[in-house]
Amino acid sequence: MDYVYSPNAKRYDAMQYRRCGRSGLKLPAISLGLWHNFGSVDPFENAREMLHTAFDVGITHFDLANNYGPVYGSAEENFGRIFAKDFKRYRDELIISSKAGYDMWPGPYGEWGSKKYLIASCDQSLKRMGLEYVDIFYSHRPDPETPIEETVEALAQLVHNGKALYVGISSYSPKQTRAAFDAAKNLNITLLIHQPNYSMFDRWIEDAPVGEGLLNTLNELGMGSIVFAPLSQGLLTAKYLTGEIPSDSRAGRNDGFLNPSDVTPNRIVKARQLNEIAQNRGQKLSQMALSWVLCDERVTSALIGASRPAQIVENVEALKNLHFTQTELQQIDEILSTAENVHGSSVSPWHTN
């Protein structure tokens, strides 16, 4: 049975919106990504309900990429179907992003950072989603072989041709970020935002003991940050606390990016210890994990994923308590100081040096 979606009239009452760097754009403190659970292998009605639920609680930002699925491209196609049905009238209330950088189609022009790939991929994404433009288009990962100037030139061209309002980069190191920012400045374009991964289990963007941390760099350049996988793909939720892997969880399914071997004894112990602090704060572990990334004001938005609508509602409740006492922060640091580093594991293959 089809139905007509009518958004919650009070959708803007509880959400917080944060300015993205020194730009005019504000993003919701919690945004929704369509990496998992929106592909052609997933139930369409669940995907549709998750987007409705998100918009109803004030999530105005949906994040996609060319190859989200599986199969590649199918998350954008499904989003396009849902957009046409339910969100077309609300286009100006939405920030929709896409990216190109990882493998998308065969041959030498189907991945990395060439102008050839980025321009073609953005055109394909727009077609799949049925959009005239995306609000943000990203270079999804730095390309060690393509000159950064060429990648940035492609981003600038997308802006000049009206295909993207803003542009950003993802998983670039502080040094690469500066180089991209400078290249953009030379073309009179501002790089709006960086999308790095960040969670209690992977703190690589924080200020480094030696050298500069990514958050500092972004702050100095006036760029925003939207941090992805703040729940470490679900490891920072209650679902793995017993040590069992539920069959309907990301680690339990065989089409996701989290492996059963990522649910290690060390992480289970750490999650249990963190869960105790969360309970004392009156939060779920997942909510505390989100509050924790957002308590640094240099973080513009926490980019979550979800497999069901109720998770989105629960996660947004985190915004009711973003304050941590010094004691809580110290206890968390202490727990994390002996946590297994997710660098190099399949949980965190993203960032570069």
Ligand code: NDP
């Ligand atoms: P999260 O760390 O938020 O993990 C999301 C998963 O955690 C959900 O799919 C769900 O998995 C579980 N979960 C979420 N909320 C709850 C809850 N309240 N209780 C229990 N379990 C919960 O983020 P993702 O890894 O999904 O990444 C988020 C987005 O970031 C992506 O969609 C994408 O847009 C972006 N991203 C960008 C990358 C880049 O290179 N730029 C790389 C990766 C992601 P379950 O199935 O177990 O229920």
